[in-house]
Every structure is written in C-alpha cells, then in structure tokens.
Amino acid sequence: MSRFRQNYVTKPIHRWARGALPRLSQTESEALSAGEVWWDAELFSGNPDWSKLAAVKRPTLTKEEQAFLEGPCTELCEMIDDWAINHDRADLSPEVWQLLRDNGFFGMIIPQSHGGLGFSAFAHSEVVRYISTRSVAAAVTVMVPNSLGPGELLMQFGTDEQKQHWLPRLAGGRELPAFALTSAEAGSDASAMTDSGVVCRGTWNGQEVLGIRLNWAKRYITLSPVCTVLGLAFKLRDPEGLLGGEDDIGITCALVPTDLPGVETGRRHIPASTMFQNGPTEGHDVFIPLDHIIGGPDYAGRGWMMLMSALAAGRGISLPSLAAAAVALSAHTSGAYARVREQFGLPIGKFEGIQAPLGRLAAGSYELDAARRLTCAGLDEGRSLAVISAIMKLHGTTRMREALNHAMDIHSGKAVIDGPSNYLAPLYKAVPIGITVEGANIVTRNLIVFGQGAVRAHPHLLDEMRALEEEDEAKSLAAFDSHFWQHVGHSTKTFFRALGRAWTGGRAAPAPAAGDATWIYRQVSRWSAAYALTADVAFLTMGGDLKRKEMISARMGDVLSDLYILTAALKRWDDDGRPKADVPLLEHAAKSALTRIRRSMDEVIANFPARWAAVLLRIVTRPGGTSRGPDDHLTRTCADVLMTPSESRDRIIGRMFGGCERDGVRQLDDAFARVIAAEPIRKRLRDANMTREQAAEEGFISREEDAELEAMQAAVARVIAVDDFAPEDLAAYFPDYERPERQAPEAAE
Numbered sequence: 001m002s003r004f005r006q007n008y009v010t011k012p013i014h015r016w017a018r019g020a021l022p023r024l025s026q027t028e029s030e031a032l033s034a035g036e037v038w039w040d041a042e043l044f045s046g047n048p049d050w051s052k053l054a055a056v057k058r059p060t061l062t063k064e065e066q067a068f069l070e071g072p073c074t075e076l077c078e079m080i081d082d083w084a085i086n087h088d089r090a091d092l093s094p095e096v097w098q099l100l101r102d103n104g105f106f107g108m109i110i111p112q113s114h115g116g117l118g119f120s121a122f123a124h125s126e127v128v129r130y131i132s133t134r135s136v137a138a139a140v141t142v143m144v145p146n147s148l149g150p151g152e153l154l155m156q157f158g159t160d161e162q163k164q165h166w167l168p169r170l171a172g173g174r175e176l177p178a179f180a181l182t183s184a185e186a187g188s189d190a191s192a193m194t195d196s197g198v199v200c201r202g203t204w205n206g207q208e209v210l211g212i213r214l215n216w217a218k219r220y221i222t223l224s225p226v227c228t229v230l231g232l233a234f235k236l237r238d239p240e241g242l243l244g245g246e247d248d249i250g251i252t253c254a255l256v257p258t259d260l261p262g263v264e265t266g267r268r269h270i271p272a273s274t275m276f277q278n279g280p281t282e283g284h285d286v287f288i289p290l291d292h293i294i295g296g297p298d299y300a301g302r303g304w305m306m307l308m309s310a311l312a313a314g315r316g317i318s319l320p321s322l323a324a325a326a327v328a329l330s331a332h333t334s335g336a337y338a339r340v341r342e343q344f345g346l347p348i349g350k351f352e353g354i355q356a357p358l359g360r361l362a363a364g365s366y367e368l369d370a371a372r373r374l375t376c377a378g379l380d381e382g383r384s385l386a387v388i389s390a391i392m393k394l395h396g397t398t399r400m401r402e403a404l405n406h407a408m409d410i411h412s413g414k415a416v417i418d419g420p421s422n423y424l425a426p427l428y429k430a431v432p433i434g435i436t437v438e439g440a441n442i443v444t445r446n447l448i449v450f451g452q453g454a455v456r457a458h459p460h461l462l463d464e465m466r467a468l469e470e471e472d473e474a475k476s477l478a479a480f481d482s483h484f485w486q487h488v489g490h491s492t493k494t495f496f497r498a499l500g501r502a503w504t505g506g507r508a509a510p511a512p513a514a515g516d517a518t519w520i521y522r523q524v525s526r527w528s529a530a531y532a533l534t535a536d537v538a539f540l541t542m543g544g545d546l547k548r549k550e551m552i553s554a555r556m557g558d559v560l561s562d563l564y565i566l567t568a569a570l571k572r573w574d575d576d577g578r579p580k581a582d583v584p585l586l587e588h589a590a591k592s593a594l595t596r597i598r599r600s601m602d603e604v605i606a607n608f609p610a611r612w613a614a615v616l617l618r619i620v621t622r623p624g625g626t627s628r629g630p631d632d633h634l635t636r637t638c639a640d641v642l643m644t645p646s647e648s649r650d651r652i653i654g655r656m657f658g659g660c661e662r663d664g665v666r667q668l669d670d671a672f673a674r675v676i677a678a679e680p681i682r683k684r685l686r687d688a689n690m691t692r693e694q695a696a697e698e699g700f701i702s703r704e705e706d707a708e709l710e711a712m713q714a715a716v717a718r719v720i721a722v723d724d725f726a727p728e729d730l731a732a733y734f735p736d737y738e739r740p741e742r743q744a745p746e747a748a749e
C-alpha cells in the first residue's frame, strides 16, 4: 500500500513540489535552522498542550542575583546622571565605567568558572530592566557585551583555548567587546557585506603564520569607539588555496584586537541623542592569525550560522527587557501623575480620556512583562528560542513605542519639556533605536516571525522542505512521502478542530480549569486551530510566493505573536496564584489581543489570492461574531489599578529603580504617596465645601492635618514643575547661543 501510495500518489506531488519550491540559499537555510522552537510550536500546532505551559518553571532569582540587584545595581543607578551622560559628557562617567567593570556587569552571561557572574537569563533580564528605568545609555552599555557579540559567540562556539583566554578578560571588563556586522551597503541584508578577509601568510609575534588579511568599513557599531576587541563578521576568501578548499569560504566571525596596526576606531555616531558609545570602524590590511576565527579554522565560513544562533538567545533578553522597563515606567509614572495632577478641579485620571490610555498601559505592561518572564523561563531551560526571541524584540519595542506615546500624552507639557527631571523624554527619544537594532522591526515583522515561524514551528513543513532538498531522488521521495502524509493527517485534524471550535464560539475548545481565565484558554485554543488551518491553506495555495507576500506574512506573524504574548499573561497569572485583583488586567489584555487576532485573520483571508480558499477559510474559521475589545468599564477598572497603591500595581511595576534626587521619579512617588494619604482629609474638605485655609482657621482640621496637606501640596508642586535654564546655562549646551537683546519699547516703534 505504502509503495503504491509513494509511486502513484506522492510521486507527482513530489515532482511538482521540487520544481515549485524555490531552492534555499545557504544563508537562508542556516537562518531557518538556527535556534529552536518551543511554546510557539504548540501554538502553531493548532492544539496547544496546556499542560506543557503549566509545567514551565516560574522564573526566580537566586540569593546572589537578588543581592546584585539590591547592591551594585542600585548603587549604579544612584551614581548615574543620565542628563549629564546625554548633554554634558557624551559618555558614562569614569566612576560608572569602573563600577560596571568592578562588579562584573559585562560578564553576566559568562559562567563563574570563567570569572563571570553566570546569571540566569531571568536575572540578566532583571538587571537590564532595572538599569533601563534609570538610563538607556547605561542599559545599552551593559546590554551589548552580554548579548550578541564576542562573549556569546565564544561561549557557544569558542575553542577551549579561546574561552580560557578571552572569557575571564571580558568578564572582568579588562577587555571591552563590540560586535561589528553592519556596514553601509549591508544593513538588514547583512549577508550582502563587502568586508573581506583573504587567507595569506603574515607575521605574528615575530613568526610567519597562516592568517587572514582583513579590510572592513562598518558603521553603527555599539561600543566601537571604546572597545578593545571587535567581533568582526566578514567574507573570507582563499584565492591561493592555502586552506586546501574552495576560494569562496563565506561569512566568518573573528576576534580582532583594536590595537592592531590598521584598525581604526574612535569616531562617534550620535544615536537619537542617546550618548552610549556608538560609531564606525574601519580596518585596512589588518593581519590576524587563523586561530582568531571564533571556534578556530574549522568554523571558517560558518559565521552566518553562528550569528543566527547567537541572536536567538540574546535578542530574547536585551531589547525586550529594555522595552518592558519602558512600558512599566510609563504605566507607573502615568498612573501616579494622573492621580496628582488636577485640572478642572479633579485628578486628570478621573477623566475617561485619560483612563483609556491608562487602562491600556496597565494591561499592556502586565502582558509584556509576562512575555518577558516566559521567554526567560524558556531560555533558562537551555533553549535557544529563534522565533520567540524575534517576537519579543519586535513586539517589545513596538509596544514600548505605543506605551511611551500614551505616557507622553498623559503627561503632556510635563513630558515635553526636557531637563534632568524629565523621566520620559530620554526613553521616548530612544524608541527608534530599539525599533532599528537587532533586526529592524519591519523586516522582523514581514519576513522573520512568520517566515521563520512557519517553517520552524510547523510540525511538518521543515521536514518536508529538507526532504525536497535531498539530492538522492529515491531518498527524497521516501522521506517526502512520510512527512507529506503526516502533514495531510495533521491538516485534516486541524480542519475539523478549527470548524468545531469556531462554530461553537470556542466552547468546544479545550482549556484547563482556570476559573476566571478558562474562557481565555478556550479562545486561544480556538484561534490556534484557525491559525494552523489558515497557515496550511496559505502554504498550499501560495507556496514559495508567500515569501514575497510580506503583508500576509506580517499579519500571520502578528497572530502568532499575540497568541504567544497572551498565553504568557495566562501563565503569569497562574504563577502568581491566580490573584482576583489581576483578572481585569488579564481580561483587558485578552480582549485586546483577540480583537487584533480576529482583525488580522480577516485581513489575511480578504487578501488570499485563491478566492476559493478565502471562502472556505471564512466559512470554517469565522462564523459570525464581531470584534469587540475591552469595554469601557473594564478599561476604567484597569486605569484605577495604576492610580491606587495595591499589590496589583506593584506587580505591574516590578523591580524598578526607585528614583533618586536627580530624576523626577522619586518626587513623583513622594507626591503620589502624600496625595493618597491625604485623601480622607481632602474628602472631608470637599464634603464641607471648604478650602484648606478656611478649614485650618476654623479648626475644622487639626494642625497636623493642615501640615500634611501643606506638605502634600508642596510635593505636588515639585512634580508639576518642569526644568528651566538660565541663559548662561543654555550657552553650555549651545555654544553659539546669544541671549536675545530685549528691545526698548521706543526702539521697537
């Protein structure tokens, strides 16, 4: 039977598929194969196994990690003067650099056996998140050596000798790394780089050795102006056949000490007024021995695979942690500000116009931080999460932009006026940096999340593609036959699942018994099945063309991302002991996500080139129903969470630097606490229709109560105030600034 099926049924399909599917280039194939899939694959299967999510260990900190946050991390944040970094020094202060080195901030991911801190992914993320609430420049400085770069590459691929030599130096900050991939011609398409290495003989430490002559011109490289070692990506050639193989070896990563003759670093870029060290670097005929290739000569030409693999881990931590910090800080400060700032005789947070963005901030922060935690938990299981890390980078930074827009709107003039006490403007300015780096968001959304997710997270697609790529015709057919028919079985089950779940409005979809959240689990199960079916129909009808249909791919990626982030919120709620008080946050997140999912699926189906497929999908997956987001009552409830101290509010904020005298956060916290504490007295005054002065004079309130109100008013006035500058101070920032001469009224006439 199986031979008959193979020869008469599978064979023509196999022949067609081999012709129709575009052959993958080596870089594409390596990018697709990098890293692993995890919970994303469950969501993609159309039938997520909820017990797997429940089994994921809740991320926690060890005593040492906790002590690090309370000790060196807090000390660092107190020492940082973010305004001075961005306006006076154009750099961190020497004391801050020293503190970073002395306390091992640059070696968080390096194991203790090599002199690093050996932190978990979660601890690493908490540190970046914490610092990000004080200074983006400092956070980026800490982030880079711990993310994609020499440290990560050495740990994954370095030889023992390289690890022994470099890791302790990197961990202790004796060596400062930068990672140089991007060049003028090669941005998103990094594989188009023209930076070159040629295998040749040269002199190293007085001896003639086999090595590489490098020439490069990179730009945008973080830490490049101050780094002592570059992790350099270049295209390696061996025209004289000195390595005994091909001329064109391919993308290779090597360690290049910056004190070698021919290396040029030091010039600076100014990235969106955020003065971390970033700049171009050039190399002219720089010679390195072959053992400077990361992983040694065996890894010559394997650079692309190494980069993709290292990216899968680092991308899940750095920017998502910074983004979660920005969203949490936006939620925290906007809630407090909306409570202390009054207009028309009321806290502005009492107006629905402010409650709408506040509600989104509360739920958004809860949800994004949940996704950060789940991702860290996955990374701490030792997984290298390719698709999830792309989702986290893309949606973390996109949501950071949305959150900061809300926070800026709520604060209005207070957030627009720049100065040391403006806690939002530095993050707002830095948003495009997060959007651009580690894979610009448009590329990540349009090409990576679904492009890679579909292939990696789908239960059968990658196996089918590998079978089609097999050179040996008979082997190719046999393997394809097995995977193809498993795929058909999967699709059939998915079809009936999607149909049954959609036509019962999700009621027939499986869910664990989760009290208030059971309906959300059901809806995720329902949409996961609809999604899996839509993906299968898309592969069937569009095949290789799907790669060019970026708009469809982007929306499909959005659905997978929303499913991932929403299930992370469910997991967090569960891990936290299912607190009743957090149910509105979870519901708001769920209703928003489900509305977006419905819309994206509608738009995908509406744009399906094969109309029969669109009609079929609409009938199976979308029987009626409208997209309704969170109702106004729910939004108001979520907004209230941010305006009233509670455990829920604390959970949204998480571990965050508590502010210092220089930034405005401490003043805001102080005013917020005083306004809350004084509320009963103020209510009595309101009920009696009295001003404070009248009430004090008539003895309606005690002297202590009057003093409490006075202190509260002073604290609020400090928050409402914004920075201003004397003309002579301005001249420090704008050297050509001339104080405008005030014209005498007669002269003006």
Ligand SMILES: Cc1cc2nc3c(=O)[nH]c(=O)nc-3n(C[C@H](O)[C@H](O)[C@H](O)COP(=O)(O)OP(=O)(O)OC[C@H]3O[C@@H](n4cnc5c(N)ncnc54)[C@H](O)[C@@H]3O)c2cc1C
Residues within 6 Å of the ligand: 179, 180, 181, 182, 186, 187, 188, 189, 219, 220, 221, 222, 223, 271, 278, 433, 436, 437, 438, 439, 440, 441, 442, 443, 444, 446, 447, 550
């Ligand atoms: C502050 C900063 C720090 C950085 N740090 C480093 C570093 O340390 N090391 C390093 O190597 N690099 C670094 N980079 C480089 C960064 O990774 C690149 O900027 C990024 O990859 C995008 O390249 P590009 O800016 O040249 O944009 P381009 O590639 O020119 O892209 C322009 C736009 O087109 C979109 N686009 C491109 N191709 C497609 C496509 N096929 N489909 C849809 N849209 C597409 C992009 O998404 C983007 O929106 C840094 C950049 C900045 C700004």
